[in-house]
Amino acid sequence: xxxxxxxxxxxxxxxxxxxxxxxxxxxxxxxxxxxxxxxxxxxxxxxxxxxxxxxxxxxxxxxxxxxxxxxxxxxxxxxxxxxxxxxxxxxxxxxxxxxxxxxxxxxxxxxxxxxxxxxxxxxxxxxxxxxxxxxxxxxxxxxxxxxxxxxxxxxxxxxxxxxxxxxxxxxxxxxxxxxxxxxxxxxxxxxxxxxxxxxxxxxxxxxxxxxxxxxxxxxxxxxxxxxxxxxxxxxxxxxxxxxxxxxxxxxxxxxxxxxxxxxxxxxxxxxxxxx
Amino acid sequence: xxxxxxxxxxxxxxxxxxxxxxxxxxxxxxxxxxxxxxxxxxxxxxxxxxxxxxxxxxxxxxxxxxxxxxxxxxxxxxxxxxxxxxxxxxxxxxxxxxxxxxxxxxxxxxxxxxxxxxxxxxxxxxxxxxxxxxxxxxxxxxxxxxxxxxxxxxxxxxxxxxxxxxxxxxxxxxxxxxxxxxxxxxxxxxxxxxxxxxxxxxxxxxxxxxxxxxxxxxxxxxxxxxxxxxxxxxxxxxxxxxxxxxxxxxxxxxxxxxxxxxxxxxxxxxxxxxxxxxxxxxxxxxxxxxxxxxxxxxxxxxxxxxxxx
Numbered sequence: 170x171x172x173x174x175x176x177x178x179x180x181x182x183x184x185x186x187x188x189x190x191x192x193x194x195x196x197x198x199x200x201x202x203x204x205x206x207x208x209x210x211x212x213x214x215x216x217x218x219x220x221x222x223x224x225x226x227x228x229x230x231x232x233x234x235x236x237x238x239x240x241x242x243x244x245x246x247x248x249x250x251x252x253x254x255x256x257x258x259x260x261x262x263x264x265x266x267x268x269x270x271x272x273x274x275x276x277x278x279x280x281x282x283x284x285x286x287x288x289x290x291x292x293x294x295x296x297x298x299x300x301x302x303x304x305x306x307x308x309x310x311x312x313x314x315x316x317x318x319x320x321x322x323x324x325x326x327x328x329x330x331x332x333x334x335x336x337x338x339x340x341x342x343x344x345x346x347x348x349x350x351x352x353x354x355x356x357x358x359x360x361x362x363x364x365x366x367x368x369x370x371x372x373x374x375x376x377x378x379x380x381x382x383x384x385x386x387x388x389x390x391x392x393x394x395x396x397x398x399x400x401x402x403x404x405x406x407x408x409x410x411x412x413x414x415x416x417x418x419x420x421x422x423x424x425x426x427x428x429x430x431x432x433x434x435x436x437x438x439x440x441x442x443x444x
Numbered sequence: 445x446x447x448x449x450x451x452x453x454x455x456x457x458x459x460x461x462x463x464x465x466x467x468x469x470x471x472x473x474x475x476x477x478x479x480x481x482x483x484x485x486x487x488x489x490x491x492x493x494x495x496x497x498x499x500x501x502x503x504x505x506x507x508x509x510x511x512x513x514x515x516x517x518x519x520x521x522x523x524x525x526x527x528x529x530x531x532x533x534x535x536x537x538x539x540x541x542x543x544x545x546x547x548x549x550x551x552x553x554x555x556x557x558x559x560x561x562x563x564x565x566x567x568x569x570x571x572x573x574x575x576x577x578x579x580x581x582x583x584x585x586x587x588x589x590x591x592x593x594x595x596x597x598x599x600x601x602x603x604x605x606x607x608x609x610x611x612x613x614x615x616x617x618x619x620x621x622x623x624x625x626x627x628x629x630x631x632x633x634x635x636x637x638x639x640x641x642x643x644x645x646x647x648x649x650x651x652x653x654x655x656x657x658x659x660x661x662x663x664x665x666x667x668x669x670x671x672x673x674x675x676x677x678x679x680x681x682x683x684x685x686x687x688x689x690x691x692x693x694x695x696x697x698x699x700x701x702x703x704x705x706x707x708x709x710x711x712x713x714x715x716x717x718x719x720x721x722x723x724x725x726x727x728x729x730x731x732x733x734x735x736x737x738x739x740x741x742x743x744x745x746x747x748x749x750x751x752x753x
């Protein structure tokens with residue numbers, strides 16, 4: 170309800186800002202910690218770093234091998250999301266534009282995957298990945314994320330394609346385009362809004378996931394950022410300044426992307442789930 | 445991730461029906477189906493099957509043991525404690541996270557000047573890895589009197605309230621729950637916010653003309669129309685709570701003792717620490733049944749509320 174800016178609005182504004190300040194306290198504690206040398210940490214835990222020291226950042230970057238972890242995470246995230254968009258939209262095109270018992274059964278089969286907790290198949294899948302020789306490889310992780318995120322991706326794409334009129338593709342098909350061309354040149358450009366949602370939700374999930382990369386990549390040298398950070402923090406647990414600097418560096422890339430694309434990210438998270 | 449009641453209802457009505465157009469070849473669905481079957485369907489079925497065996501995970505050696513694993517589960521203090529913790533965490537997270545999320549949404553869905561900045565601030569933790577958020581809070585919960593939260597309490601004259609937040613067995617589970625709520629309240633907020641933006645302003649205006657106060661308008665207009673957003677939020681937070689793993693492993697590893705073990709941490713430890721793969725999949729099956737049951741109950745109940753509204 171938007172009315173004028175009244176005294177009540179000012180009170181609400183102050184309350185909300187106070188809530189945000191309290192909410193941000195942990196972040197303040199971590200960031201200031203990262204800029205302090207050990208004597209400042211011991212003597213003045215809550216104050217601003219004075220003088221600020223940046224030595225912890227270089228040390229943390231090297232000790233946690235964050236550079237290669239960022240590359241690993243980027244490679245796995247980009248590949249998985251591209252595969253999800255391609256496989257998901259192709260399957261959804263079939264599911265949304267075919268009204269047979271087969272397509273309906275397949276659609277339900279994909280929906281089941283949304284409710285199924287992955288823990289149920291966790292161990293057989295681990296064995297399978299191991300038997301295929303994919304433990305500790307990028308391919309294993311990419312295959313995993315593509316499979317595990319497909320139900321949700323197919324669900325979003327199918328709902329969206331159903332809401333598009335079939336006339337556009339029919340016109341292209343009658344003019345002699347193949348189905349592949351119809352998807353590539355007609356459907357896919359129309360899917361842009363939902364592709365944005367698919368991209369954001371899947372990318373954030375894959376980038377931040379921890380459990381499976383811990384199992385599949387631990388000790389392989391191809392660890393993603395969360396797995397490296399986990400090992401790093403557990404190794405240097407009592408060196409607070411170093412740990413804080415490592416956490417700040419590791420969280421920074423996704424936070425920067427979020428701040429640049431905040432409107433799209435928030436829209437993706439709040440709209441993608443509405444089907 | 446979840447599906448909304450609306451979508452489910454629509455699909456049920458829409459079942460097989462001609463949609464017009466030239467049907468694409470089924471080959472289009474084959475790559476997706478192949479990957480999905482390999483990564484999700486086959487392992488899930490195989491996992492459900494192993495729950496009735498004594499599989500150790502080494503080789504293919506396994507024999508059928510019927511319901512032994514489930515019987516063991518109900519005599520295993522760690523598993524029973526984990527079940528209790530999981531339910532407790534889920535209830536606490538669902539209620540508090542959505543309560544705070546709703547208040548934040550109502551607060552920023554006004555014409556306060558800072559509303560856009562506040563949305564970004566409250567949402568930001570959602571995009572950060574739970575591992576990093578957990579380590580951040582592990583520092584906040586530092587047991588030393590002059591660090592983190594304890595230092596703040598000391599500085600504002602509440603030194604008597606200092607705690608060993610993660611080391612005290614009866615407190616640790618609440619400290620973990622609070623971390624999850626801090627990270628996810630912004631997620632609930634943006635979903636409620638999308639719901640609030642769908643409430644027509646005319647409804648509020650005409651109710652105001654009729655003399656309805658803020659509370660009455662919330663109860664009779666806003667709240668019923670928030671039902672779809674509430675459905676999504678409850679489903680998301682319930683499934684998230686039931687499958688909680690990362691925050692526990694990063695902050696307490698299930699301790700002190702078994703005080704913060706959840707079904708997910710127990711099934712992980714049973715498999716990868718103790719090598720009892722059969723038993724572990726039995727715990728996973730119990731978890732899966734919980735998640736499925738809760739999903740169906742919530743879809744059913746909230747769908748009836750949505751229709752009523």
